[in-house]
Amino acid sequence: MSSATTAKPKKTVQKQTAVKGPTNVLIVGVGGQGVIMVSKILARLSQLQGLQVKQSEVHGMAKRGGSVFSHIRFGEEVWSPTIPMGEADVVLGLEWAEGLRWLRYLKPGVGTFISDTKRIVPPFSCRDRRHDARHGYAHHTIAEIVAQVPSAYAPDATGMATELGNERVANTILLGLLSTVMDFPVESWREVLAEFVPPKTLDTNLKAFEAGRAWTKQDHKPLVDDAATQAAPEPLLKREVKLEITESWCKSCDICVKMCPERCLALNDHQIVELVKPEACTGCRVCEWLCPDFAIAVHVSTVPINTISAEAAGEVQA
Amino acid sequence: MSKLALNLKSLQKAGEKSDHKFEIRDYLRLDLFPHFLCPGCGHGIALRALLWAIHDLDIELDQLAVVSGIGCSGRLSAYIDANTFHTTHGRPIAFATGLKLARPDLHVVVITGDGDCLAIGGNHLIHAARRNLDITCIMLNNEVYGMTGGQVSPTTSLDRYTTTTPLGNQEPGFDACALAKGAGATFVGREVTLQTTALKNLMQEGLSHDGFSFIEVISDCTEIYGRKNELGSSPEMVLSQKRSILPKFDGTAVDKPFRAGNWDTGVLVREDRPEYYKAYRKHCHKVLGTAAVKK
Amino acid sequence: MSQMPQRQSLQGNQACALGAIAAGCRLFAGYPITPSSEVAERMSKELPRVEGVFVQMEDEIASMAAVLGSSMGGVKSMTATSGPGFSLKQEHIGYAALAEVPCVIINVMRGGPSTGMPTRPAQGDVMQARWGTHGDHPIIVVTPSSVQEIYQLTIRAFNLSETYRVPVIVLYDEAIGHLVDTVELPDPDSIEIQDRKWASGPAEGYLPYAADEDGVPPMPRPGDGYRTHTTGLTHLETGFPTQVPADVSRVIGRLLDKIERNRDAIEQYELTNCDDAEILVVAFGITARSSERAVNLARESGIKVGLMRPLTLWPFPERKMKELAGQVRHVLVPEMNAGQLILEIERLCPDSVTVSGINRFDGLPIDPGEVLDKIKEISK
Ligand SMILES: Cc1ncc(C[n+]2csc(CCOP(=O)(O)OP(=O)(O)O)c2C)c(N)n1
Ligand code: SF4
Ligand code: SF4
Ligand code: SF4
Ligand SMILES: [Mg+2]
Numbered sequence: 001m002s003s004a005t006t007a008k009p010k011k012t013v014q015k016q017t018a019v020k021g022p023t024n025v026l027i028v029g030v031g032g033q034g035v036i037m038v039s040k041i042l043a044r045l046s047q048l049q050g051l052q053v054k055q056s057e058v059h060g061m062a063k064r065g066g067s068v069f070s071h072i073r074f075g076e077e078v079w080s081p082t083i084p085m086g087e088a089d090v091v092l093g094l095e096w097a098e099g100l101r102w103l104r105y106l107k108p109g110v111g112t113f114i115s116d117t118k119r120i121v122p123p124f125s126c127r128d129r130r131h132d133a134r135h136g137y138a139h140h141t142i143a144e145i146v147a148q149v150p151s152a153y154a155p156d157a158t159g160m161a162t163e164l165g166n167e168r169v170a171n172t173i174l175l176g177l178l179s180t181v182m183d184f185p186v187e188s189w190r191e192v193l194a195e196f197v198p199p200k201t202l203d204t205n206l207k208a209f210e211a212g213r214a215w216t217k218q219d220h221k222p223l224v225d226d227a228a229t230q231a232a233p234e235p236l237l238k239r240e241v242k243l244e245i246t247e248s249w250c251k252s253c254d255i256c257v258k259m260c261p262e263r264c265l266a267l268n269d270h271q272i273v274e275l276v277k278p279e280a281c282t283g284c285r286v287c288e289w290l291c292p293d294f295a296i297a298v299h300v301s302t303v304p305i306n307t308i309s310a311e312a313a314g315e316v317q318a
Numbered sequence: 319m320s321k322l323a324l325n326l327k328s329l330q331k332a333g334e335k336s337d338h339k340f341e342i343r344d345y346l347r348l349d350l351f352p353h354f355l356c357p358g359c360g361h362g363i364a365l366r367a368l369l370w371a372i373h374d375l376d377i378e379l380d381q382l383a384v385v386s387g388i389g390c391s392g393r394l395s396a397y398i399d400a401n402t403f404h405t406t407h408g409r410p411i412a413f414a415t416g417l418k419l420a421r422p423d424l425h426v427v428v429i430t431g432d433g434d435c436l437a438i439g440g441n442h443l444i445h446a447a448r449r450n451l452d453i454t455c456i457m458l459n460n461e462v463y464g465m466t467g468g469q470v471s472p473t474t475s476l477d478r479y480t481t482t483t484p485l486g487n488q489e490p491g492f493d494a495c496a497l498a499k500g501a502g503a504t505f506v507g508r509e510v511t512l513q514t515t516a517l518k519n520l521m522q523e524g525l526s527h528d529g530f531s532f533i534e535v536i537s538d539c540t541e542i543y544g545r546k547n548e549l550g551s552s553p554e555m556v557l558s559q560k561r562s563i564l565p566k567f568d569g570t571a572v573d574k575p576f577r578a579g580n581w582d583t584g585v586l587v588r589e590d591r592p593e594y595y596k597a598y599r600k601h602c603h604k605v606l607g608t609a610a611v612k613k
Numbered sequence: 614m615s616q617m618p619q620r621q622s623l624q625g626n627q628a629c630a631l632g633a634i635a636a637g638c639r640l641f642a643g644y645p646i647t648p649s650s651e652v653a654e655r656m657s658k659e660l661p662r663v664e665g666v667f668v669q670m671e672d673e674i675a676s677m678a679a680v681l682g683s684s685m686g687g688v689k690s691m692t693a694t695s696g697p698g699f700s701l702k703q704e705h706i707g708y709a710a711l712a713e714v715p716c717v718i719i720n721v722m723r724g725g726p727s728t729g730m731p732t733r734p735a736q737g738d739v740m741q742a743r744w745g746t747h748g749d750h751p752i753i754v755v756t757p758s759s760v761q762e763i764y765q766l767t768i769r770a771f772n773l774s775e776t777y778r779v780p781v782i783v784l785y786d787e788a789i790g791h792l793v794d795t796v797e798l799p800d801p802d803s804i805e806i807q808d809r810k811w812a813s814g815p816a817e818g819y820l821p822y823a824a825d826e827d828g829v830p831p832m833p834r835p836g837d838g839y840r841t842h843t844t845g846l847t848h849l850e851t852g853f854p855t856q857v858p859a860d861v862s863r864v865i866g867r868l869l870d871k872i873e874r875n876r877d878a879i880e881q882y883e884l885t886n887c888d889d890a891e892i893l894v895v896a897f898g899i900t901a902r903s904s905e906r907a908v909n910l911a912r913e914s915g916i917k918v919g920l921m922r923p924l925t926l927w928p929f930p931e932r933k934m935k936e937l938a939g940q941v942r943h944v945l946v947p948e949m950n951a952g953q954l955i956l957e958i959e960r961l962c963p964d965s966v967t968v969s970g971i972n973r974f975d976g977l978p979i980d981p982g983e984v985l986d987k988i989k990e991i992s993k
Contacts, residue, residue, distance in 0.1 A: 249351055253358035253540070258553035289514035290556065292362025293352060294342050347842075350853065380838050385682070388845075396842050396853065401835035403685060404844035405678065406708055412675035416682030416690065417835075419666045420640050424686070424835055442678075445671040595666075602661035 021279055022052075022075030023182075024083040028102045029094030030120050031068050034171050037196065038092070039070035041175065044192050045184050046074035056081035067098060080261030084282040086239035092178060094171060095120050096154075100145065108238045112151040112181050116170055117142055118158040153177055155215050161208060166201065169208035176212020186213075241283030242299040243275045249295040256287035256296060345369040345379065347399050354393060358544075358552025360537030361458050363511040365394050367535075368427070368456060371521035383424045385414040387439065390464040390539075391431035391457075408438030411446045414453050422595045425525070428455040433463045436472040436494055443494075443532070447501035450529045451594040456521065457494060457532070460539035468542035479546050498532035499587050505531035506587035510559035511538065513583070523585060529593045536581055619798045625760045625790040626693075629719055629783065630655035632767030633691050635804055638717070639665035640690040642679035644672055644698060647731040648787040649721040652693035673698035677705035681714050685843060687834040689771055693719035695787075696729060699738060699745070706780050707746030708845045710868065713778035713822070713830065715809055717770045720782055721790040722898075724976045733976030734787035736898055736949035740956075742782050743927045749865065751872045753781045753879060754927040756897045760794035766924065772807035773879060777871055778829055784926060786949065788899040788978055812839055820850040822864070828871040872928055881924035882933055886912055890919030892991055893941040895934075895958055897923055900947050900979050907984035916992045929957050938962040943991050947971035947979045 025042060029035040039055055046053045057070040071083045083105060091106045093099020093115030106113055146152045155177065161170040172193065179189045190206065197205045252271040261284055264277035273295065275281060283300045346369075355362050372382060379400045386395035388407035395402040401424070405413045410428045418426040435443055435457045446453060462480055463469040469482040472492040479486060498506045505527040509517040517535060524531035538544060538555040549555050623631070629652050633641070641656040643649075657667040666683075670676040676692045683690040694702060699720045709716050724730030725737050738745075742754045753773050757766040767783055774781040810831035812819065821841040824830045830850075833839035846854035847861050855861060872879065886908060887893065896904035901922045908920045921937060923930050938944065944966055946955040955970045962968055971979055971987055 251352070251357035253552040255358055255553045255556055258551075259556070289366065290363055290512070291366075292355060292357075292359050294346070294362070294366060295352075297341070297343075379840055380836055383686075383835055396844070400840055402840075402842045403682070404842065404846065405681075406704055406845055409674060409678040409705070412670065412678035413682035413685075415668070415670070415675070416640065416642055416679030416684075417686045418682075419668055419679070420683035420688035420690070421686035421835060441671050442675055445675070598666065606661060 022073045022078045023090075024088045025072045025090045025092060026069060026083055026088040026102055026105050027072065027092045027094070028067070028069040028098045030098060033068070033094045034168075035068045035070050035094060038094070038171050038175065039072050041192050041196050042072050043074075044195065045188055046072070048188055048192070049074075049184060051075055052078045054078045054081040067101070069098075069102065077263075079263050080282065080284065084239070084284060087282060090114065090178065090181065092174060094118075094174065103145070103149070106149065109150065111149070112153070113145070113149045114153045114174060114177055114181075116157040116174060117154050118156070118170065151181075153216065155212075157212070160211055160215075164204055164208055164211065166204050166208075169201070169204050172197070172205045172208035173212035173215070176209040176214075177216055178212075179209070180213055180216045238303055239283070240301050240303050241281055242301075243278075243281060243287075244297040244299060245273055245275070246295045246297075247272045249293045250291075251293050251295075253292065255290050255292065259290050260287050340370050340373045342366055342369055345373065345399055346397055350397055353397055355390060356539075356541035358538065358540035358555070359390065359464075360460060360511040360535075360539070360556065361391055361394060363514060363556075364456070364458050364517065364535045364537055365397065367511070367514050367517040368429075368521055369398065370518045371525055374518070374522055375525055377425050377525070381424055383414075383417055383421070383426045384429060385410045385417060385426065386429040387431065387434035388465065389431035389434050390460075391429055391537075392434060392465075394429050408434050409442060410434070411439060411442040411453070411455060414455075415442075415446060415449070415451055418451050418453055419595055422452075426453045427525070428453060430455065430457050431464070431471075432457060432459040432461065432473040432494070433471045436492055436497070440472075440497075443498065444501040447498050447503035447530050447532065449594045450502065450504055450591050452528055452530070454521075454524045454527070454531045455533065456524075456535060458535050458537045459494065460537045460543060461491065462539050462543040464539045464542055468539070468546060478543075480543070481546075494534050495532070495582075495586050502591075503532045503587060504529040504589040504591050505585070507532075507585045508534040508536065508581055508583050510536040510581070510583060512556050512559040516583070520585065523588075527588070529589075529591060618800060621796055621798055622793060623760055623764075623796045624651060624793045625763045625785065626651035626721065627655045628760045628764040628796050629693070629767050629790075630659060631798065632764040633717070633771065634659045634663060634665075635764075635798075635801060635806075636689065636768040636771035637806055637808070638689045638691045638771060639663065640668070640680070640683040640688050641665070641692065642668050642670050642676040642683070642690070643692045643694065644670055644676050646673075646695045646698045648723055648734075648790050649693045649695045649698075649719060651790075652719055652721075656691075656693075673701035674705065677702040677716075677718070680716050680718075681705055681709055681712075684709075684714050684716050685712075685835070687832075689715070689717075689775070691717040691719065691771075693721070695721045695723045695731075696725045696738065697727070699741065703741075703746040706752070706782075707748060707750055709780040710746065710750035710752060711748075711845055711847070712843050713832075713868070714780075714843075715771075715774040715778050715832075716780050717767070717774055718780060718782045719767070720784050722784065722786045724974070730976045732787065734899060734949065734978060735974060735976065736786055736900065737951075737953070737974060738784060739926065739948070739950065739953040742784050749869060751777075751779050751868050752927060753777070753779055753872065753925065754784050755781065755881075755924060756784045756926045757789065757924070758785075758898055758901045758922065759789065760792055761796050762924075763789065764796055764798070768804060768806075769881075772805070775807045775809040776829070777875065777879070778809060778832065779871065784898070786898050812837065816840070821852045822848065822850045824867055824871075828867055828874055876928055876931070879925060880928055880930040880933070882930045883920075883922040883924065884933075885909075885920040885922070887919030887921065887937060890917050890937075891941055892916065892918040892943045892945060892988060893921055893937050894918060894945045894947065894984065894988070895921045895923070895954070896947050896984075897926060897954070898949075900949060903979050903981045904947055904984050906981035907988060910981065910985050911988045911992075914989075916988060918988050918992070926954070929961075931961060934958065934961045938966050942966060944968045945971070945984075945987060945991060947984050947987070949979060950974055 027039045043053045051074040053074040088105040090112045096119045099115030142154045157170040157173040250272045257265045262280040264280040266276045268274045285298045287296045288298045382400040384395045385403045386392040387410040414428045461474045470480040474487045475491045477486040507520045509520045524533045540552045643653040660667040680690040680692045724733040724735045755766045757763045770781040812831045812833040816838045833841045842852040849855045894904045911918045959968045
């Protein structure tokens, strides 16, 4: 895993004022599809808005066909480079099965899922070599997925790109789509595109970008499929984090405070640890692991969305 | 129910399984808390990793025997809700040898310190490694005699100040893993407390190894060694285990590691050799015939 | 299947090993040292035949530690050594006394101090056996005088150790350790074997060091669900350390009292011709053999002399000694050291009784003639 922090001019963020949590975008695909390029574009964009950006990518198997994903987090203040499960604001899939595989990272109920419906069936998912053989590739229909996620976009970006004359601009179509769900000014998107794509293809890319933006305006939703509409969707589950602090065991060593990737702990007036930014806590457990006095226990549970506690609900809206 | 929902469910289940279930309190003698270690002491982190590994291996506390020596490290056994034996300075491995030979059914774990294991107890380490009895020895190396107030130990880094090296230590620090390896230990590993999960995994492997396993844990004596050598605050010390260029929390960088160790980490030796007790018993049966043996 | 007693020609050290096996010893950990090595050698042969374990450790410290580890695991265990090795074992003998871990230590005495005279007999460890480890502590020392008695007292050592949860030392000298004699090995079923009291009852609220009436707490066996803590730190009934003066005096007090209150059951001695004795010889081990001969010879010449032979050196049969001291006018204490047991006897005798010794530490046993001469001298 490599992680890069993009430098930004030091901003004075006042400790006391509530800082909006970072925005988390997870870009996933298979080797060779351009996951890294897409994430670079996003990182650059955020940087141009004066935000802190952290990006970390894992090349599962960077050979063609292997899973590749990239975490991008940007906001006023970002510490940890990785997005915990259930915390992504956007999951952007360049390939259908990969998109699905990472769906559980989406913030349940509020996250946006965007994925090309293109299917790249990896050779190793086939069970035998006969024609028509069953394979382990994702079997869900698009409608099934869309029914699960309130905010889902599943264009045939690759098909659209082929129509535009270059299969490779499928990602740009997805970026166009993404631009409609994010706050960055459209101009900025175009500038950054120009910065990253080969000059010869800029025209096609800009067209693709517009096509992506236009796609959302057409009526593609809901993609109805009888089976899916009839089966009531299972309630989505939300990951809930609770920190249990045993004050009488804390010896004020400051380790958890300094090692928390989200900087959400502090020592209070009594020099006892306190969770001061509960909304920022991701449940990563670093504090629990490194506390020599076992004074912190992180409880992570999954609860149906409608039963989550008020604080956690606040976190969902954030 | 759609397949996706099914999938999500099973994923969440899996997530829960790995998430839950290690509740350290289930493994502790809670009446004794807070424990006696100083603020920031790395031994506490090591203890968590050990209990976590024990949890993940599903070792029953009733079947677990923890044998420790004397030192801050030696005190840890008392906090574990198992069959615990706080023995004498330097000898926990020897006690554990008798215990394991008498009770091969128990999981026997030794917790020892750098002074305990390498100075006064060095000989026992050598012979336990040679014998290959199924014991897991966890040595907490804080480069100092913590309990007695900070005297030099066999692993103290060169030039470090201790109460008995007021001008700086001139004995080179000792590589315990190399010793264990040389003596024939069939499993040797080293990890820093900073990498708690890696440490836990290493311990888990050591505990599962059939034979003598030796694990050196790089731990911090924050109160005594840290102070005396100005190694920084507790978080700075634990972070310094990375031993690369170290950012300080005030934003400046220091360009040399706080601690002079040069540690290879992870599994350093893993070999297959007959476990001593099993080999002994099998051989006796072979020579005498099982029938000749009466209880 | 009952068997008749078996007669066998055995060396003292070998009889010791057979006694241990008969007593139920199933682990031996040791380190070779003259003149005790034959105990280890015989154990290494016998233990595999009874599913036991013999292990030769890296030194005497480790041997003693392994014995304690094994006993804490619930298995009767023993080690054997001599002078230098006995010195090395002392720290762990103290651990056994404080943590109440049953164990048997064979010390075959040789000439000292230091490496001294490895192949020569001596009786110089009388005080070390009692006070060798630091601090006030309970201990039992038994001392045989013959090969037969080595066999029997080794069994008794295990029984005492198990009953009172104390380290028990079997103290004899090189001369009887290496003596070969005919020994009657009783039918194993007829041997009285004592096992320690095991903890039973609920684990909830269990106190590992809460003693029964007899002052001895039952022992928890690892794996039985008690999950207790054992430590060499002064500890409460819970097993966890304390330094509160009132608690310390209570718990250490009980340890010492364990022996005091059970003296009658523990103390053993043998009296020869004591009824009308005016002179009393007190001797143990090889010296008791010479003394017995001397006493018999002296009786033949009409001297009213008797022999008291303590079989438990510690606790010393104090009450009997005091009683005899009230009856005799002179006590003679021959011993192969510069005068150790005599200190204890002087303490127990009133001023009206003169106490004298025969002492040699040159590696030669005290012979009957020497004792006889002294008796004659006293009787004049
Ligand atoms: C025979 C003996 N010698 C010396 C001591 C004193 N002593 C107690 S702990 C200790 C050193 C412990 O150092 P280490 O093993 O590194 O453990 P740490 O406290 O650093 O964890 C010493 C010398 C003792 N208890 N027993
Ligand atoms: S779990 Fe602990 S370390 Fe992780 S974000 Fe929350 S408070 Fe910080
Ligand atoms: S790491 Fe533990 S002991 Fe240290 S400040 Fe945090 S909670 Fe307190
Ligand atoms: S003295 Fe050092 S090793 Fe001992 S508890 Fe304190 S910090 Fe830890
Ligand atoms: Mg140390």
